[in-house]
Amino acid sequence: MSKPRIKTMEELSLAIGVSRPTLSRFFQDPTLVKAKTVAKIEKGLEQVEYVPNFFATRLNRKSTRMIGVIIPYLNDLFFTELLEAVEVAAMDAGLTVITQCSHSDPAIEARAAETFMSMNVDGAIVAPLGDHSDQAVYQRLKSRMPFVLMDSRPTTMPDVDYVGTNHAQSTGLITEYLSRVGEPPVFMAMPRVNFNAIERENGYVAKMNELGLKPEVIGAEFVNENWHFEDHGEAVLSAEFAQGRFTDRSILCANDRVAIGALRAAALHGLTPGQTKKGGLRIAGHDDYLLCPYLNPPLTTVAQDTASIGRKAVSRMLQLIRGEVIDDTPEITLFDGNLVVRRSA
């Protein structure tokens, strides 16, 4: 037999004999209600079919216990891994995560921010598109709710808390490793679409200068406007290899998706990176994309600590929501990258 369906809190109050204000307190926080009454309510709820209305129970509360998260694109395993880390940390903290994806479009990104404002989420964690993001929208977001940036830090938002990777350290680490085990690396860039692209390029150049080696950057120009970094890596390096260039060099790619294209270009030209003990073609990436161990050859890379980035973004958000942050100097947290040596370099 199906249970009677209860639609409103008034009906529920009548059905189980507990006053409306007490029920309201119970749904906000059961510890606000006497244990005996909690037991009575819980027993009553088992007898009926009732789902508290999310909007009604939250409308007059300061906190909605929801946070909004924006990621720039979906079809990228780095961002899904980062989003997963945020969702897991948020679930542990009892928060509901509302995710929106920018789909590489600043207008969609701006609309996602507006949606968060109109939903009264407790705060927003954003991995921004970068250069193209609508700065005015983000200033408005910041003025309205706790706001934490992750993954990429636009120079135009210096006053926002940020959690990400120390790209000078991570890129420096792998540049140093490649210089030690083979030919001095060339940097296979990605189009300068966001601040990470530039930070990694700068990190490479700084480390090469420190080592007394001549930095060399290729592929920073736009090949196409889509976000198929694999295409970019394959197109740029296939053209170079065809002219006999870089075939015995170390190639440090700006991210693993570019490196996947680079591995493909090498295979097309009959080259196998990482074959020799010293010297010869080597290909490395950045991020530790989930597929790296399964590539042919498996990709040497530097891992971003997505678990720590996600956890820290959520814990900072909780501090902001609880009003525990008095100092308004933005907090910048950078996690080191870890070298992951596989067969490609």
Place this chain on the structure above:
Amino acid sequence: MSKPRIKTMEELSLAIGVSRPTLSRFFQDPTLVKAKTVAKIEKGLEQVEYVPNFFATRLNRKSTRMIGVIIPYLNDLFFTELLEAVEVAAMDAGLTVITQCSHSDPAIEARAAETFMSMNVDGAIVAPLGDHSDQAVYQRLKSRMPFVLMDSRPTTMPDVDYVGTNHAQSTGLITEYLSRVGEPPVFMAMPRVNFNAIERENGYVAKMNELGLKPEVIGAEFVNENWHFEDHGEAVLSAEFAQGRFTDRSILCANDRVAIGALRAAALHGLTPGQTKKGGLRIAGHDDYLLCPYLNPPLTTVAQDTASIGRKAVSRMLQLIRGEVIDDTPEITLFDGNLVVRRSA
């Protein structure tokens, strides 16, 4: 100079001289308000800083213009592509998509469904976990709102509208192709975690029988409980290749992620699939995962039509929301797969 911030519709009514009920109608649907008044409201809104409260404006409306979408896991480019297709179609229809991920956990999947119910979303589009899904939660969801299944169809939910791929056709198509160009294919299964795993296996067996060939299935047993299909493909085939088995056969993998592991196993054993014109090792997959063109060698596969599946799921949802569906026979829509021939087979 910053604009005055308006927090409630009452304040807005005072600030721009339009009555509260008229404003409410305007935010529900501007066509309900006289054009002259619309102009007055729009001019007024430009002078102030005001974001209508999502919950307040939606609380008393039949429709929230939000739909909920559940996907089973995030770190899978097939699901991100399908989700993107749904989001694009929903945006075109003016719907806000609230996405939740099950993270392979039936308890999280059930909580996501509860969140949708409590948020009063207009409907839910779900790619279910499968065997492990909590059927009671889905029956409750179906009794409360328009509900469409996509990607995988549990036999326990025969009364729900479903949009997916015709796996008998898609698997049959590539089985036939492989039988024509090389050795009769063996089917490299995935653990039978969902209905697609079984449908594809059955599709392969049926086509082999039709062709008068002997079906042979390997790898259907559980190797590990994680969702790393690449691990599964690599572990099973590496063990087989080490014993000299299947090294000159066609291997049809249950999905592209299994095939990525299979390609890795082949490389580990010095095998290059798709080398010879007739016969020899060939490896093929299913789905047309976004990375297929960049693998070494690029993977032959059968593409699922994610764009059509996403679009159809949303258009069916809109019909249900609008009450245009009178017949309560579930509508089952299956899209054909398309053969994508690359170098691996």
